[in-house]
Amino acid sequence: xxxxxxxxxxxVSGLLCFYGFLAIRIEPLYNLVLxxxxxxxxxxxxxxxxxxxxxxxxxxxxxxxPVEPKYQYSExxxxxxxxxxxxxxxxxxxxxxxxxxSKRLNDSLNAxxxxxxxxxxQKHLANKNYENQDQKLLVYTRTERWIPITFGEDEFGDVLxxxxxxxxxxTESSSLIKYSKKLLDILFYDRSEExxxxxxQRSYVVxxxxxxxxxxxxxxxxxxxxxxxxxxxxxxxxWLFFHDQLGDTKSSYYYQFTDDEIKQIAGxxxxxxxDLSDHYNLELxxxxxxxxxxxxxxxxxxxxxxxxxxxxxxxxxDKKGVHYVNLYHPYLNADEYVFYGTxxxxxxxxxxxxxxxxxxxxxxxxxx
Amino acid sequence: xxxxxLEFLFFLPIVVSIYFLxxxxxxxxxxxxxxxxxxxxWDYRYIVLIMGSTTVDYFAGIGIHRSRxxxxxxxxxxxxxxxxxxxxxxxxxxxxxxxxINLLFERFNLFAEVPLYDFLLPVGxxxxxxxxxxxxxxxxxxxxxxxxxxxxxxxxxxxxPQLVAGPIERSVNLLPQxxxxxxxxxxxxxxxxxxxxxxxxxxxxxxDRLAEYVNKVYETPELFNGMHSxxxxxxxxxxxxxxxxxxxDIAIGTALIMGYRLMTNFRRPYLASSIRDFWQxxxxxxxxxxxxxxxxxxxxxxxxxxxxxxxxxxxxTVSGLWHGAEWTxxxxxxxxxxxxxxxxxTHKQHAMFNTMFRLNNHPALLxxxxxxxxxxxxxxxxxxxxxxxxxxxxxxxxxxxNWSDAGSINIFRFPVDMYISLAGIAVLLVVEILEERYQxxxxxxxxxxKSLKWITLAILIFTIIILGVWDESDFLYFQx
Numbered sequence: 001x002x003x004x005x006x007x008x009x010x011x012v013s014g015l016l017c018f019y020g021f022l023a024i025r026i027e028p029l030y031n032l033v034l035x036x037x038x039x040x041x042x043x044x045x046x047x048x049x050x051x052x053x054x055x056x057x058x059x060x061x062x063x064x065x066p067v068e069p070k071y072q073y074s075e076x077x078x079x080x081x082x083x084x085x086x087x088x089x090x091x092x093x094x095x096x097x098x099x100x101x102s103k104r105l106n107d108s109l110n111a112x113x114x115x116x117x118x119x120x121x122q123k124h125l126a127n128k129n130y131e132n133q134d135q136k137l138l139v140y141t142r143t144e145r146w147i148p149i150t151f152g153e154d155e156f157g158d159v160l161x162x163x164x165x166x167x168x169x170x171t172e173s174s175s176l177i178k179y180s181k182k183l184l185d186i187l188f189y190d191r192s193e194e195x196x197x198x199x200x201q202r203s204y205v206v207x208x209x210x211x212x213x214x215x216x217x218x219x220x221x222x223x224x225x226x227x228x229x230x231x232x233x234x235x236x237x238x239w240l241f242f243h244d245q246l247g248d249t250k251s252s253y254y255y256q257f258t259d260d261e262i263k264q265i266a267g268x269x270x271x272x273x274x275d276l277s278d279h280y281n282l283e284l285x286x287x288x289x290x291x292x293x294x295x296x297x298x299x300x301x302x303x304x305x306x307x308x309x310x311x312x313x314x315x316x317x318d319k320k321g322v323h324y325v326n327l328y329h330p331y332l333n334a335d336e337y338v339f340y341g342t343x344x345x346x347x348x349x350x351x352x353x354x355x356x357x358x359x360x361x362x363x364x365x366x367x368x
Numbered sequence: 369x370x371x372x373x374l375e376f377l378f379f380l381p382i383v384v385s386i387y388f389l390x391x392x393x394x395x396x397x398x399x400x401x402x403x404x405x406x407x408x409x410w411d412y413r414y415i416v417l418i419m420g421s422t423t424v425d426y427f428a429g430i431g432i433h434r435s436r437x438x439x440x441x442x443x444x445x446x447x448x449x450x451x452x453x454x455x456x457x458x459x460x461x462x463x464x465x466x467x468x469i470n471l472l473f474e475r476f477n478l479f480a481e482v483p484l485y486d487f488l489l490p491v492g493x494x495x496x497x498x499x500x501x502x503x504x505x506x507x508x509x510x511x512x513x514x515x516x517x518x519x520x521x522x523x524x525x526x527x528x529p530q531l532v533a534g535p536i537e538r539s540v541n542l543l544p545q546x547x548x549x550x551x552x553x554x555x556x557x558x559x560x561x562x563x564x565x566x567x568x569x570x571x572x573x574x575x576d577r578l579a580e581y582v583n584k585v586y587e588t589p590e591l592f593n594g595m596h597s598x599x600x601x602x603x604x605x606x607x608x609x610x611x612x613x614x615x616x617d618i619a620i621g622t623a624l625i626m627g628y629r630l631m632t633n634f635r636r637p638y639l640a641s642s643i644r645d646f647w648q649x650x651x652x653x654x655x656x657x658x659x660x661x662x663x664x665x666x667x668x669x670x671x672x673x674x675x676x677x678x679x680x681x682x683x684x685t686v687s688g689l690w691h692g693a694e695w696t697x698x699x700x701x702x703x704x705x706x707x708x709x710x711x712x713x714t715h716k717q718h719a720m721f722n723t724m725f726r727l728n729n730h731p732a733l734l735x736x737x738x739x740x741x742x743x744x745x746x747x748x749x750x751x752x753x754x755x756x757x758x759x760x761x762x763x764x765x766x767x768x769x770n771w772s773d774a775g776s777i778n779i780f781r782f783p784v785d786m787y788i789s790l791a792g793i794a795v796l797l798v799v800e801i802l803e804e805r806y807q808x809x810x811x812x813x814x815x816x817x818k819s820l821k822w823i824t825l826a827i828l829i830f831t832i833i834i835l836g837v838w839d840e841s842d843f844l845y846f847q848x
Contacts, residue, residue, distance in 0.1 A: 002554050011389075013385075014381040014385025017381040184412055187405070188408055193375055197374055216834065220834075223782060229781070
């Protein structure tokens, strides 16, 4: 009797695990067992804010609006060549819990607004063989904490890369090598740990138990994930903060930038702007989105001051003549929360302010 | 693939299920495939090294056995030694020796330079090369016949439970088991799961929790004082033990589920009564390897007294180097060698001391006294083992004498971890003492209260889930 029971338990768990093994490699199988389905962009595949999923503690659940259809797949989205304004950027532009910023622009202006989720516009333009006779505007958004990295030493080469992907490297490798490589990549999937973790967190079978355990650990011992080491509760909502803005790195909200470092970053943004103008006749409008820590760090640490990265950068961009949109001061003075408590992205108020400020800047540049 | 990863949690039930569904005569193929997959999850390119080592030793083993000519046998053994030790030297020691030779060149103003390369150290290379080496040496010595089945031999080299951090198995023990047909044995499987859970408890509840404190202090020792340094080293003593013996328990338990009996690798080392006793309890598969293939060939203790002591010193220094290509590991090994030699020198004084204080009449007290003294010696040596370099090791030692105020001793991110860590160590020690004195494990294993085993298992699993540190962390011995 005991043997049969143990045998059944082992075979059933073997079968479930085999399903898991396949599911993390085959998306339809994966989504079949998830209470919240996997989407193409990870910031869109959760119900409670992305930071909640790092610690999985019920106390940090915050309802955020469901995903809306993406602007770039809609009928009104123009082709690249036909567009009057091009918008490129990171997950803030792609975040579709509210009408996306690019669509708002398209609806507010008498102009066709093109959008692409990419922080390397040159690469995209080169891939599309973009050639432009008339000068157009390119709005580029990047989250504050990524600016020192994107416009730093390591990544800047990719930013200015105007070589189409297909022309790079030897593309004539035999199909046998190509398929072998693909097979190896599937078998030894480097995201497997992350996807197994998501499977345990969100699957119908164990999702509830998993979050119950995390909640218990938080309530009994105060444990939270090292991905979200700082948290607090205000009267109306919980707050989680992502780990990447703590510590002695340039993405930290208290990293002390020297004047030279700020000048260097501003110089690279200027170079980026010149490059867009020289290669594609595009005029850059740079819109850095303040980080959540920048606006709300006093919620968790009233002592350590903000390093003043954005105001100092704006000062340098003024000197270089780069057009930019200042969201820092409007966000600080906003009456409503501009970020979600347990998500890194902007709220309706945040995206509305951004649209308003961007429209103001575009107006100054003669766009009606 | 790490034992404490989700990947392994999904991998093992799949392998075990297929294993028991398969006809026994083909199980070697499944295990070989699973073992290669297990290794390739880390970096699939490096499987070539294991395959290369397997091929060389497979043919060398057969060649040595078949040849009647002693010179040919020697050449084949030399080929196996060169291939395995060459591989090990190239990936693990080349940069270390290159750096030191370049420093020497610089010191003597010689305008020469050894070119250096940035290699990724293949996981487990020290383990599987030593395992295959013992195979060819045993065949050369006539203690072992070769395995003619290439698949089974390849499985012996790469058997996934012990592939990347041991125990370093002997072919005499493991190879014949691959021909056995293991049935689904309820008691054996339950015991295997119990052992695995005990290993996980040691790894994720104790070792990984202690790691936070240890890393903080050892990464910037200059920021901490004697209190922190002493506690961090104390914690490291248990971190390394729980980490490595936890890995061994998981490995032995995993193999046991499928029927394979791996050798015991740890036998409560911190209850050892002397350094000699410690080495009969700590990393047994490695210490017996060094005994059989280094110490005895050097002459062991059947030589002049000075030579015997030199043999001990050489064996332990080389053992230190095996652990890592750093001076700190060499000092750690040499220190243990010195401890053993010192024990030989002071043997009479020990006996006199025991007689003078009548400790021989109080064996329990003597045993406690000896265990504490041994622990202190081992504790000091761990400073070198853990420190990133000799400078930091000496900073930690200097810190031990500086007890000025340097803030709270509890530097854990979650203060509760200090209490859980101390409780974890206490539980470990109590279990080990009960095991040492009353064979606790055997008592649980053969108890007539069948539910006791399941209750023990349930408590362990609950503790692992609630108190386990599940941020992915490497097992310390992977780097060796």
